[in-house]
Amino acid sequence: MARSFYLRPITLCDSPQSEEGEALRLGGGLVYASRFALIEREGGQVVARSRLGVAELRRELPGLPDAVGQQWENLQRSHAPLQCGARTLRLDQPQVMGILNVTPDSFSDGGQFMDDPAVANAHAAAMLEAGAAVIDVGGESTRPGAAAVWEGDELKRVVPAVERLAAMGAAISVDTRRPAVMEAALAAGAHIINDVSALRHDPRSLEFAARSNAPVVLMHAPGEGEDLHGGGDYADVVLDVFDWLAARRDAALAAGIAQDRIVLDPGIGFGKSMADNLALLNALPMFHALGQPLLLGASRKRMIGALSNEAPAHQRLGGSVMLAVKGMEAGVQLLRVHDVPETVQALRVWRGLRDAALTDFSQLA
Numbered sequence: 497m498a499r500s501f502y503l504r505p506i507t508l509c510d511s512p513q514s515e516e517g518e519a520l521r522l523g524g525g526l527v528y529a530s531r532f533a534l535i536e537r538e539g540g541q542v543v544a545r546s547r548l549g550v551a552e553l554r555r556e557l558p559g560l561p562d563a564v565g566q567q568w569e570n571l572q573r574s575h576a577p578l579q580c581g582a583r584t585l586r587l588d589q590p591q592v593m594g595i596l597n598v599t600p601d602s603f604s605d606g607g608q609f610m611d612d613p614a615v616a617n618a619h620a621a622a623m624l625e626a627g628a629a630v631i632d633v634g635g636e637s638t639r640p641g642a643a644a645v646w647e648g649d650e651l652k653r654v655v656p657a658v659e660r661l662a663a664m665g666a667a668i669s670v671d672t673r674r675p676a677v678m679e680a681a682l683a684a685g686a687h688i689i690n691d692v693s694a695l696r697h698d699p700r701s702l703e704f705a706a707r708s709n710a711p712v713v714l715m716h717a718p719g720e721g722e723d724l725h726g727g728g729d730y731a732d733v734v735l736d737v738f739d740w741l742a743a744r745r746d747a748a749l750a751a752g753i754a755q756d757r758i759v760l761d762p763g764i765g766f767g768k769s770m771a772d773n774l775a776l777l778n779a780l781p782m783f784h785a786l787g788q789p790l791l792l793g794a795s796r797k798r799m800i801g802a803l804s805n806e807a808p809a810h811q812r813l814g815g816s817v818m819l820a821v822k823g824m825e826a827g828v829q830l831l832r833v834h835d836v837p838e839t840v841q842a843l844r845v846w847r848g849l850r851d852a853a854l855t856d857f858s859q860l861a
Contacts, residue, residue: 500537501560502735503567504782505529506547508825510853518550523784524574524588526850527827534564540731570787575829576756578711580667580687585629587789589847590824592839593630593669593832594623595795596661598653599637599645617660624666627840630688632832633657633681634671638692638766640725650677658684669713673697675704682708690791692717692724692766694744706752713791713830714744716763728767734779737762742786759830761791764819765798773799777819780826792823793832795839817842 509530512519519528536544575587635653636645662685669688670681694714695701719726730736741760800815801807820831820839833839
Protein backbone atom coordinates (compact mmCIF):
# COMPACT_ATOMS: atom_id res chain seq x y z
CA MET A 497 0.00 0.00 0.00
CA ALA A 498 1.37 3.42 -0.99
CA ARG A 499 2.43 5.79 1.74
CA SER A 500 1.30 9.39 1.98
CA PHE A 501 3.56 12.18 3.20
CA TYR A 502 2.70 15.44 4.95
CA LEU A 503 4.82 18.42 5.92
CA ARG A 504 3.37 20.22 8.93
CA PRO A 505 4.82 23.44 10.41
CA ILE A 506 5.02 22.91 14.18
CA THR A 507 7.05 25.92 15.37
CA LEU A 508 6.14 29.46 14.35
CA CYS A 509 8.41 32.44 14.98
CA ASP A 510 8.07 36.22 15.07
CA SER A 511 10.40 36.92 12.17
CA PRO A 512 13.10 35.32 10.01
CA GLN A 513 15.81 37.28 11.81
CA SER A 514 14.78 35.79 15.15
CA GLU A 515 15.93 32.46 13.67
CA GLU A 516 18.93 33.99 11.86
CA GLY A 517 17.27 33.43 8.50
CA GLU A 518 16.32 29.81 9.17
CA ALA A 519 12.58 30.37 8.88
CA LEU A 520 10.10 29.82 6.07
CA ARG A 521 7.50 32.42 5.11
CA LEU A 522 4.12 30.69 4.96
CA GLY A 523 1.71 31.40 2.12
CA GLY A 524 3.40 34.65 1.15
CA GLY A 525 2.04 36.30 4.30
CA LEU A 526 3.34 37.63 7.59
CA VAL A 527 3.86 34.32 9.41
CA TYR A 528 7.07 32.29 9.61
CA ALA A 529 7.83 28.69 10.58
CA SER A 530 11.16 27.30 11.74
CA ARG A 531 10.45 23.63 12.49
CA PHE A 532 8.36 21.03 10.72
CA ALA A 533 6.98 17.56 11.28
CA LEU A 534 7.45 15.14 8.40
CA ILE A 535 4.59 12.63 8.71
CA GLU A 536 4.21 9.33 6.87
CA ARG A 537 0.89 7.52 6.71
CA GLU A 538 -0.08 4.10 5.39
CA GLY A 539 -3.56 2.62 5.34
CA GLY A 540 -4.96 5.59 7.22
CA GLN A 541 -2.49 5.20 10.09
CA VAL A 542 0.55 7.35 10.87
CA VAL A 543 3.61 5.07 10.68
CA ALA A 544 6.45 7.58 11.07
CA ARG A 545 7.01 11.13 12.25
CA SER A 546 10.24 13.11 12.35
CA ARG A 547 10.98 16.73 13.26
CA LEU A 548 13.31 18.89 11.20
CA GLY A 549 14.42 22.50 11.05
CA VAL A 550 14.64 24.56 7.87
CA ALA A 551 18.32 23.82 7.24
CA GLU A 552 17.80 20.09 7.86
CA LEU A 553 14.85 19.95 5.48
CA ARG A 554 16.74 21.75 2.74
CA ARG A 555 19.54 19.19 3.04
CA GLU A 556 17.17 16.22 3.12
CA LEU A 557 14.75 17.28 0.35
CA PRO A 558 16.67 15.72 -2.59
CA GLY A 559 16.28 12.29 -0.99
CA LEU A 560 12.65 12.66 0.03
CA PRO A 561 9.57 11.75 -2.06
CA ASP A 562 8.45 14.27 -4.66
CA ALA A 563 5.27 14.93 -2.66
CA VAL A 564 7.35 16.37 0.16
CA GLY A 565 9.21 18.67 -2.20
CA GLN A 566 5.91 19.86 -3.69
CA GLN A 567 4.50 20.61 -0.26
CA TRP A 568 7.71 22.46 0.65
CA GLU A 569 7.23 24.67 -2.41
CA ASN A 570 3.54 25.10 -1.68
CA LEU A 571 4.16 26.20 1.91
CA GLN A 572 6.12 29.21 0.69
CA ARG A 573 3.97 30.04 -2.35
CA SER A 574 2.79 33.65 -2.60
CA HIS A 575 -0.72 34.23 -3.91
CA ALA A 576 -1.84 36.79 -6.44
CA PRO A 577 -4.66 39.15 -5.41
CA LEU A 578 -8.24 38.30 -6.27
CA GLN A 579 -9.79 40.92 -8.52
CA CYS A 580 -13.37 41.72 -7.44
CA GLY A 581 -14.64 44.23 -9.94
CA ALA A 582 -12.94 47.52 -9.17
CA ARG A 583 -11.69 46.17 -5.83
CA THR A 584 -8.48 44.22 -5.36
CA LEU A 585 -8.43 41.62 -2.59
CA ARG A 586 -4.81 41.26 -1.51
CA LEU A 587 -3.74 37.89 -0.15
CA ASP A 588 -0.38 38.82 1.35
CA GLN A 589 -2.09 39.65 4.66
CA PRO A 590 -5.31 38.57 6.41
CA GLN A 591 -8.58 40.03 5.15
CA VAL A 592 -11.96 40.12 6.88
CA MET A 593 -15.04 38.72 5.12
CA GLY A 594 -18.26 40.01 6.68
CA ILE A 595 -21.27 37.68 6.82
CA LEU A 596 -24.67 38.86 5.54
CA ASN A 597 -27.28 36.13 6.06
CA VAL A 598 -30.59 36.72 4.28
CA THR A 599 -32.23 33.63 5.75
CA PRO A 600 -34.94 33.04 8.34
CA ASP A 601 -33.09 30.27 10.17
CA SER A 602 -29.32 30.84 10.34
CA PHE A 603 -27.94 29.72 13.69
CA SER A 604 -26.69 33.19 14.67
CA ASP A 605 -28.77 35.92 13.05
CA GLY A 606 -31.58 34.14 11.21
CA GLY A 607 -34.23 36.54 9.91
CA GLN A 608 -32.51 39.67 11.16
CA PHE A 609 -31.53 40.92 7.68
CA MET A 610 -34.02 39.08 5.50
CA ASP A 611 -37.28 41.00 5.43
CA ASP A 612 -36.12 44.61 5.71
CA PRO A 613 -33.72 45.75 2.94
CA ALA A 614 -32.96 48.96 4.83
CA VAL A 615 -31.72 47.01 7.85
CA ALA A 616 -29.64 44.70 5.65
CA ASN A 617 -28.20 47.69 3.77
CA ALA A 618 -27.27 49.47 6.99
CA HIS A 619 -25.59 46.35 8.35
CA ALA A 620 -23.64 45.77 5.14
CA ALA A 621 -22.57 49.42 4.98
CA ALA A 622 -21.45 49.28 8.61
CA MET A 623 -19.34 46.18 7.92
CA LEU A 624 -17.72 47.85 4.92
CA GLU A 625 -17.05 51.03 6.87
CA ALA A 626 -15.53 49.00 9.71
CA GLY A 627 -13.03 47.44 7.32
CA ALA A 628 -14.56 44.32 5.78
CA ALA A 629 -12.74 43.60 2.53
CA VAL A 630 -15.58 41.48 1.15
CA ILE A 631 -19.20 40.69 2.08
CA ASP A 632 -20.41 37.07 1.91
CA VAL A 633 -24.14 36.80 1.10
CA GLY A 634 -25.97 33.60 2.00
CA GLY A 635 -29.59 32.66 1.34
CA GLU A 636 -29.59 29.15 2.83
CA SER A 637 -28.77 28.02 6.36
CA THR A 638 -26.33 25.10 6.45
CA ARG A 639 -26.45 24.56 10.21
CA PRO A 640 -27.05 20.95 11.34
CA GLY A 641 -30.68 19.98 10.79
CA ALA A 642 -31.59 23.01 8.68
CA ALA A 643 -34.32 22.41 6.11
CA ALA A 644 -33.37 22.48 2.43
CA VAL A 645 -34.22 25.68 0.59
CA TRP A 646 -36.03 25.76 -2.73
CA GLU A 647 -33.84 27.29 -5.41
CA GLY A 648 -36.45 29.92 -6.24
CA ASP A 649 -36.57 31.12 -2.65
CA GLU A 650 -32.79 31.28 -2.46
CA LEU A 651 -32.70 33.38 -5.63
CA LYS A 652 -35.32 35.78 -4.23
CA ARG A 653 -33.24 36.25 -1.09
CA VAL A 654 -29.77 36.49 -2.58
CA VAL A 655 -30.07 38.45 -5.83
CA PRO A 656 -31.58 41.68 -4.39
CA ALA A 657 -29.00 41.68 -1.59
CA VAL A 658 -26.18 41.28 -4.10
CA GLU A 659 -27.58 44.07 -6.26
CA ARG A 660 -27.69 46.43 -3.28
CA LEU A 661 -24.11 45.57 -2.31
CA ALA A 662 -22.93 46.02 -5.89
CA ALA A 663 -24.44 49.51 -5.85
CA MET A 664 -22.26 50.23 -2.81
CA GLY A 665 -19.16 49.15 -4.75
CA ALA A 666 -18.50 46.20 -2.43
CA ALA A 667 -16.49 43.10 -3.16
CA ILE A 668 -19.11 40.33 -2.90
CA SER A 669 -19.02 36.61 -2.27
CA VAL A 670 -22.10 34.41 -2.68
CA ASP A 671 -22.50 31.49 -0.29
CA THR A 672 -24.45 28.89 -2.30
CA ARG A 673 -24.39 25.29 -3.52
CA ARG A 674 -26.60 25.82 -6.57
CA PRO A 675 -25.26 26.80 -10.02
CA ALA A 676 -28.42 28.78 -10.90
CA VAL A 677 -27.90 30.92 -7.80
CA MET A 678 -24.19 31.26 -8.58
CA GLU A 679 -25.00 32.44 -12.10
CA ALA A 680 -27.69 34.91 -11.03
CA ALA A 681 -25.55 36.30 -8.22
CA LEU A 682 -22.55 36.84 -10.50
CA ALA A 683 -24.81 38.53 -13.04
CA ALA A 684 -26.12 40.80 -10.26
CA GLY A 685 -22.61 41.89 -9.29
CA ALA A 686 -21.07 39.18 -7.09
CA HIS A 687 -17.44 38.24 -7.64
CA ILE A 688 -16.64 35.07 -5.65
CA ILE A 689 -18.41 31.70 -5.36
CA ASN A 690 -18.28 30.27 -1.81
CA ASP A 691 -19.59 26.70 -1.92
CA VAL A 692 -19.81 24.73 1.33
CA SER A 693 -20.13 21.52 -0.71
CA ALA A 694 -16.91 22.27 -2.64
CA LEU A 695 -18.85 22.19 -5.95
CA ARG A 696 -20.18 18.66 -5.26
CA HIS A 697 -23.87 19.37 -4.60
CA ASP A 698 -24.79 19.78 -8.27
CA PRO A 699 -22.89 18.06 -11.10
CA ARG A 700 -23.15 21.28 -13.14
CA SER A 701 -21.33 23.40 -10.57
CA LEU A 702 -17.75 22.56 -11.54
CA GLU A 703 -18.36 23.31 -15.21
CA PHE A 704 -20.18 26.54 -14.45
CA ALA A 705 -17.51 27.73 -12.02
CA ALA A 706 -14.80 27.10 -14.60
CA ARG A 707 -16.75 28.90 -17.30
CA SER A 708 -17.51 31.87 -15.06
CA ASN A 709 -13.81 32.49 -14.33
CA ALA A 710 -14.83 33.58 -10.82
CA PRO A 711 -12.71 32.73 -7.77
CA VAL A 712 -14.15 29.79 -5.81
CA VAL A 713 -13.98 28.76 -2.16
CA LEU A 714 -14.01 24.99 -1.69
CA MET A 715 -14.98 23.95 1.85
CA HIS A 716 -14.59 20.55 3.47
CA ALA A 717 -17.79 18.86 4.58
CA PRO A 718 -17.99 15.08 4.97
CA GLY A 719 -21.64 14.68 3.97
CA GLU A 720 -23.28 14.59 0.57
CA GLY A 721 -26.65 15.72 -0.74
CA GLU A 722 -28.64 17.77 1.73
CA ASP A 723 -26.78 16.57 4.85
CA LEU A 724 -23.31 18.05 4.72
CA HIS A 725 -22.69 17.14 8.37
CA GLY A 726 -23.10 13.38 7.98
CA GLY A 727 -20.33 10.83 7.59
CA GLY A 728 -17.79 12.57 9.79
CA ASP A 729 -15.75 9.44 10.57
CA TYR A 730 -12.02 10.17 10.47
CA ALA A 731 -8.90 8.07 10.94
CA ASP A 732 -6.97 11.31 11.52
CA VAL A 733 -9.10 14.41 11.02
CA VAL A 734 -6.23 16.72 10.05
CA LEU A 735 -4.72 14.38 7.47
CA ASP A 736 -8.12 13.22 6.18
CA VAL A 737 -9.32 16.80 5.64
CA PHE A 738 -5.98 17.68 4.03
CA ASP A 739 -6.33 14.77 1.56
CA TRP A 740 -9.99 15.61 0.86
CA LEU A 741 -9.19 19.25 0.08
CA ALA A 742 -6.28 18.17 -2.13
CA ALA A 743 -8.69 15.97 -4.09
CA ARG A 744 -11.24 18.78 -4.50
CA ARG A 745 -8.49 21.19 -5.55
CA ASP A 746 -7.39 18.69 -8.19
CA ALA A 747 -10.98 18.17 -9.37
CA ALA A 748 -11.37 21.93 -9.76
CA LEU A 749 -8.12 22.17 -11.71
CA ALA A 750 -9.15 19.28 -13.96
CA ALA A 751 -12.46 21.04 -14.65
CA GLY A 752 -10.58 24.12 -15.88
CA ILE A 753 -10.67 26.38 -12.82
CA ALA A 754 -7.42 28.33 -12.70
CA GLN A 755 -5.17 27.60 -9.73
CA ASP A 756 -5.00 31.28 -8.76
CA ARG A 757 -8.80 31.29 -8.37
CA ILE A 758 -9.09 28.45 -5.83
CA VAL A 759 -9.41 29.10 -2.08
CA LEU A 760 -9.67 26.25 0.45
CA ASP A 761 -11.60 26.08 3.74
CA PRO A 762 -11.22 23.24 6.32
CA GLY A 763 -14.90 23.55 7.24
CA ILE A 764 -14.84 24.12 10.98
CA GLY A 765 -18.05 22.78 12.54
CA PHE A 766 -19.20 20.76 9.51
CA GLY A 767 -19.44 17.09 10.48
CA LYS A 768 -16.76 17.48 13.12
CA SER A 769 -16.62 16.93 16.86
CA MET A 770 -15.16 19.38 19.35
CA ALA A 771 -11.88 17.42 19.29
CA ASP A 772 -11.88 17.45 15.48
CA ASN A 773 -12.37 21.22 15.33
CA LEU A 774 -9.63 21.88 17.87
CA ALA A 775 -7.21 19.60 16.03
CA LEU A 776 -7.88 21.38 12.73
CA LEU A 777 -7.47 24.83 14.26
CA ASN A 778 -4.14 23.85 15.78
CA ALA A 779 -3.01 22.42 12.43
CA LEU A 780 -4.03 25.37 10.24
CA PRO A 781 -0.45 26.24 9.14
CA MET A 782 -0.17 22.80 7.53
CA PHE A 783 -2.90 23.59 5.02
CA HIS A 784 -0.60 26.06 3.24
CA ALA A 785 1.09 22.91 1.91
CA LEU A 786 -1.91 22.56 -0.44
CA GLY A 787 -0.64 25.62 -2.30
CA GLN A 788 -3.85 27.67 -2.14
CA PRO A 789 -5.09 30.65 -0.10
CA LEU A 790 -7.07 29.63 2.98
CA LEU A 791 -10.40 30.75 4.43
CA LEU A 792 -11.39 30.20 8.06
CA GLY A 793 -15.03 30.34 9.12
CA ALA A 794 -15.23 29.78 12.89
CA SER A 795 -17.23 32.83 13.95
CA ARG A 796 -19.86 32.13 16.65
CA LYS A 797 -19.62 28.38 16.00
CA ARG A 798 -21.03 25.82 18.42
CA MET A 799 -17.59 24.88 19.76
CA ILE A 800 -17.23 28.35 21.30
CA GLY A 801 -20.40 27.83 23.30
CA ALA A 802 -19.27 24.38 24.37
CA LEU A 803 -16.02 25.83 25.70
CA SER A 804 -17.68 28.77 27.46
CA ASN A 805 -20.49 27.51 29.68
CA GLU A 806 -22.88 27.02 26.75
CA ALA A 807 -22.92 30.70 25.78
CA PRO A 808 -25.59 31.32 23.08
CA ALA A 809 -24.53 32.38 19.59
CA HIS A 810 -24.96 36.11 20.20
CA GLN A 811 -22.66 35.92 23.26
CA ARG A 812 -19.65 34.33 21.53
CA LEU A 813 -17.76 37.49 20.57
CA GLY A 814 -14.66 36.82 22.67
CA GLY A 815 -14.30 33.27 21.40
CA SER A 816 -14.91 34.34 17.82
CA VAL A 817 -12.17 37.00 17.97
CA MET A 818 -9.83 34.47 19.61
CA LEU A 819 -10.33 32.01 16.75
CA ALA A 820 -9.88 34.78 14.18
CA VAL A 821 -6.54 35.66 15.80
CA LYS A 822 -5.66 31.95 15.70
CA GLY A 823 -6.25 32.14 11.96
CA MET A 824 -4.09 35.27 11.66
CA GLU A 825 -1.27 33.54 13.52
CA ALA A 826 -1.54 30.61 11.11
CA GLY A 827 -1.31 32.84 8.02
CA VAL A 828 -4.94 32.35 6.92
CA GLN A 829 -5.79 34.87 4.21
CA LEU A 830 -9.59 35.21 4.62
CA LEU A 831 -11.47 35.35 7.94
CA ARG A 832 -15.25 34.92 7.60
CA VAL A 833 -16.87 36.61 10.60
CA HIS A 834 -20.09 38.07 11.97
CA ASP A 835 -18.45 40.68 14.22
CA VAL A 836 -16.52 42.79 11.74
CA PRO A 837 -15.52 45.89 13.80
CA GLU A 838 -14.08 43.83 16.64
CA THR A 839 -12.26 41.44 14.31
CA VAL A 840 -10.81 44.28 12.23
CA GLN A 841 -9.58 45.97 15.41
CA ALA A 842 -7.90 42.73 16.51
CA LEU A 843 -6.39 42.38 13.03
CA ARG A 844 -4.95 45.90 13.09
CA VAL A 845 -3.31 45.32 16.47
CA TRP A 846 -2.00 41.95 15.28
CA ARG A 847 -0.63 43.60 12.13
CA GLY A 848 1.14 46.22 14.25
CA LEU A 849 2.80 43.47 16.28
CA ARG A 850 3.84 41.65 13.09
CA ASP A 851 5.31 44.79 11.55
CA ALA A 852 7.23 45.57 14.73
CA ALA A 853 8.67 42.04 14.84
CA LEU A 854 9.69 42.13 11.18
CA THR A 855 11.52 45.44 11.57
CA ASP A 856 13.23 44.65 14.90
CA PHE A 857 16.77 44.06 13.71
CA SER A 858 18.08 44.04 17.28
CA GLN A 859 17.17 40.34 17.23
CA LEU A 860 20.31 39.78 15.18
CA ALA A 861 22.55 41.09 17.96
